[in-house]
Amino acid sequence: MAAPPGPGLVHVEPKQRLTAPPSSASTAATLVLIGLAAASVWAFIDLRINVATFVDGVHNAVAFAARVFPLDFPSFGEILLLCGQTLAIVVLATLLSTCLSVPLAVLAAGNTTPGDTSRLGSRAVIVIARAVPDLVLAIVFVRIFGIGALTGVLAMGLHSIGMIGKMYADAIEQIDNAAATALKAAGASRLQQIAGGVLPPVLPAFVAVGLHRLDINLRVTVVLGFVGVQGIGFAIAESLKVLDYQRGIALAVVVLGLCIVVELISGAIRTALLGRSSGPRGGITGAITGAAGALGRRAGLGARDAERSDEHLGVDPDLTRDPRLRSAAALADGRVGPPWDGARIGGACYALVTAAVVLASFSGAGISVTEAFGSLPRVFDSVGLFLPPETGGLFGELLVQLLITIKIALAATLIGVVLSLPIGALAARNVAPSPAVANTFRLVILIIRGIPELILAIIFVVITGLGEVAGAVALGIGGVGLLGKLVADSLEEIDPGPERALAATGAGRGQVLFAATLPAGMKALVAHVLYLLDTNIRAATLLGIVGAGGIGFYLLNASRVLEFGVVTTIILMVFATVMLFELLAIWLRSRF
Amino acid sequence: MTTVDEVLGSGAGPPLPHAPVVEFSRVTKRFGPDVLGLDDISLTVRTGEVVVLLGLSGSGKSTLLRHVDGLQLPTSGSVRVLGTEVTTAGGGELRTLRRRIGFVFQQFDLVGCRTVLENVCTGALGRIRGPRLGLPTYPKALRREGLERLDRVGLADRAFQRSDTLSGGQQQRVAVARALMQRPEVLLADEPVASLDPESSAQVMDLLKTISREDSLTVLCSLHQVDLALGWGDRIVGLRTGRMVLDLPAAGLDRDQVMAVYSRVGADASALLGAAG
Structure with missing residues (x-):
């Protein structure tokens, strides 16, 4: 047996490894x-x-x-109309996607899922939604719902689940479960535990992810214009089809401006929500650490909040020295809703603006619910058109083209x-x-x-x-x-x-x-x-x-x-x- | 060897003719093949008793408490609480039972980004239907009740602050108010003052003592501080590696006897119980 090396000495055998052994x-x-x-x-x-x-x-x-050159811009009114239409579709698509993603994410997250079956099932839905490009969905939906806004909303809305659902599930998995357990111990049902203990801490991240996807969808909608989704992309496609480059490139410049403006606005809101800007860092870890940081910072504001609450009580200053009396005064005051302070007014304004944007989007996109349901019977006919898969004698050519696509992606x-x-x-x-x-x-x-x-x-x-x-x-x-x-x-x-x-x-x-x-x-x-x-x-x-x-x-x-x-x-x-x-x-x- | 009941019957404990509230009989909990969380625990707690659990970290105090309201289920044995057999209770039955048991946790476990009052109101979720998100979704009567509970812990003036703006001691008092919102018959507390400074600890412990006395609650509380335990508990239960190594009325105990629970060597379980009897 070799003697242990003395203090301060590293004993190196002649054949001893000097690099860590590789793991398979x-x-x-x-x-x-x-x-x-x-x-x-x-x-x-x-x-x-x-x-x-x-x-x-x-x-x-x-x-x-x-x-x-010279670029041929359409009239200002027309530009506004096109941008409005595009934004309406993008907002509705993102909204649809977030609404569908919340329940999916709750089912997919390890700490909120009722069981392995629903966890794997919803994870599969999310991965499939990610893997089917929105363009592909749009091509299918155009057959069913025709050229219009609904096709774009559905195509982007369903595909976005792939990203939003995954990020929401990751966000839920990163929170501390203790509060939900406390509610469970108080006899709350599963749904009550999720609403009361899980959703509050992840809401800022949910909104931030939604806004981030809004930016992405805005860029995607340009592509979808080429397969018949209304808006500014459609106008670009029409111009390019008739080789009207002056108009087409002018519209592209408008899109560029629109994208940058929306990116700046949503970036500012996200920064305010999360404490710093954050993207999809291979997962949502970034967004969450951001949110946690923001929480930590807010916790530091305790003293200021305490002072503010003294002000709103409006009681005798002698009284406010004794915490017991202060508490009793608040009870006597009998207020059971939060006071309308700056933060609450700000929050209410955000809610109103959001509601207004959503309502405007509904009217702007011009989606008729009855018409949408009217087209549903056509689903089966249309789906029938796509079956069975055929190659049209082109399979070899298609494989070559697929390889080129992969090459493009790799080189890019x-x-x-x-x-x-x-x-x-x-x-x-x-x-x-x-x-x-x-x-x-x-x-x-x-x-x-x-x-x-x-x-x-x-x-x-x-x-x-x-x-x-x-x-x-x-x-x-x-x-x-x-x-x-x-x-x-x-x-x-x-x-x-x-x-x-x-x-x-x-x-x-x-x-x-x-x-x-x-x-x-x-x-x-x-x-x-x-x-x-x-x-x-x-x-x-x-x-x-x-x-x-x-x-x-x-x-x-x-x-x-x-x-x-x-x-x-x-x-x-x-x-x-x-x-x-x-x-x-x-x-x-x-x-x- | 002296049995638990003989010890209790021998005198200084609480008045006995009360009905059993919590009954553990031969409860064993395994985590995996090698780890014993609870090792053959038999324990009866009667109405109005204040039982303090002592033991090193990892000795099974939290596990025992979490078995009382079915947050964890035993590998073998039976747990009867307030007339319900926890091990066989269905989801609805378990929720009804949990509603009657308040639980205060070491880390308070409040929803930090929500107001104090909303956190207190979540204690009533067991008796209302449907998910709630945001203070306005709770009925006004409940909110008023929540404010009263908050005043009982002396924090009604903080009702509309975010709960993470409070100090640790204040947050734990909010958690107590949340438990009170359940109108509990049994109160479980898992090291309620372990993450607090001495002054806040004293405040929270005083509060728990007052409430348990005023509402004649049955209390199971795990603690680290032997002095706090002797000053409050009717009965001291010591745990080591999942086994009950001490179960005596607090009245006749001295500090050294209790400290033996914490010593790693020499104190064999049966010897301790025997010596005390």
Whole structure:
């Protein structure tokens, strides 16, 4: 038996390991990640995304610019009308989705679910909703409900459950269950426990997630315009169809402005609700930590609140010194509802504005409930049209196109990651050399986020010509809006302790970055990149419809020429692909 | 070996002819194959008795309390509370039973982002129907009752503040008011002052004592502080690794006897019970 090493001595045997032994699980996950990275590089090269393509494209762009300018804006009234219609559809779709997501999330969250069956069942519904792109739903619903607002509301409303439902369930799982248990101990029913003990702490996060989805849906609605959902996207599609670029691009500029305005408003509300802005950080952890932080800060305001409550009592100051007498005075006062102080008035105003927006949306979207129910009998006929799946003799071609779509998504993710890491790092206040730099890059990210991918795709279709390169570059740049923000937020959330400790040992800025900041952020980064890949797979399908390559183009064409059997085949192929990547992502996330 | 009943019968305890309220008979709770939460516990608590549970963390005090209102169910044995057999009670029966039992937790377990009064009103959920979210969804009469309960713990003037703006001691008093809202016959308290500073502890303990006396509540309360236990309880029950190692009237006990519950070595369960008898 070897003697234990003496104090202060580390005894190193000649053959002793100096690195941790690898575990088989993390090795497999690392290999899969390396495989994905290699595939992305291959896709990037294979799609011939290079400088030459863009140099060639310059004269295209110049020629195109000549046809675009001067921009032909419609009248102000018309713009307002289009924006209103679009916003109405987006608000209703998001509202529908949140309403459906709350019960689903309650069933799906481990701490509120009645049993494993309902938990797995509702988790499955959520994953399926995520995997069926809203464009696909819209193509189906247009057959049933016709061209109009309802199609858009249903398509976006149902697809959004995939994100909102998951985030709500995660939010519920992160709360402290103790309050609900206390209500249970008092004899409250299951529903009473959920309403009284679970919903109050998650409501701010619920609203924030809803607003975040509102931003996303606003950008999606532009795409849905191409398959017949009313609003500004529809107007763009109509203009482009008749090659009226002056009008089409003018409308695209309007959309850009609208998206940025809505993003700013919803971002401000979310910041107020959660204490800081937060996106879907591979889950809702960010939103929740934000909410918890806000709660903590509010707890600190206790003293101020106490003073305020003294004021509202309005009793003899001598009385207010004795807490027992103060309590008795409040009882004698007999008030059983909260006083109308600033906070309550503010809350009531928010509620009124929200109600007004929802009501306006109902009238603005012009959805007739009776008409909607009238179309229901047509559901069976319409669904019959889509069955059985057919290939129209194109299966080989469809497989090739599906592969191209996957290639676009992979290459776009690579572009997104390569651009986002430096941009995101520079936007993080604890990494950027100065606050001004951080703010500048935050603004860049915000503007990129505001541009719908479709508009980017149209621009790149013009520059690089129809095809895959346009799709990959558009998605890649659009990805900076998502990933750049997530990277910046994650970097800012990293515990500064280890960084300080390393800096104190005399390590340089770069050494600290690699030894402390990056390792701490690695897990989050992997999750975010997988999330981006996931999003890109679905988006790559959608962008095909403006000629940006891949299977989306075939999807739109098949529905235009009424080959619904082929539409079903394509939907199934897309669904299988998305599910495959989704499961891969879940598996990878559990390994890191 | 002296049985529990003999000890109780031997004198200084509370007046006996009262009906049993809580009856544990040979209750064992296992967490997994190796961990014993409760080990063959038999215990009878009668109306109006104040029983204090003592023991190290992990000795089974919380587990025992949570068995009283069926938040946890035993692996074997029987738990009868207020005439209901908890182990076989259905959902509705259990809810009716829980309504009659107030529970005060160590961490208060209030809904922090809601007002104090709304938290108190949630204590009445057992007797109203349907889910409630927000103070205005509770009937006015209930809210008035809640305000009275709040005044009883001296906090009616805080009714419309967010409950997380209160200090720890105040929050625990709100939790007591919430339990009172149930008009309970039995009060369970799981280390109600363990996370409070000494002054707040004293306030909350005084409150619990006053209420239990005024309402002649049957109380089961777990505590860490031996002095508090001796000053309040009619009867002291000591637990170690899930076993009952002490069950005596508080009156004749001295500090050292009780401290033996906490010593890890030398104090064999039967020896303790025997020596005391």
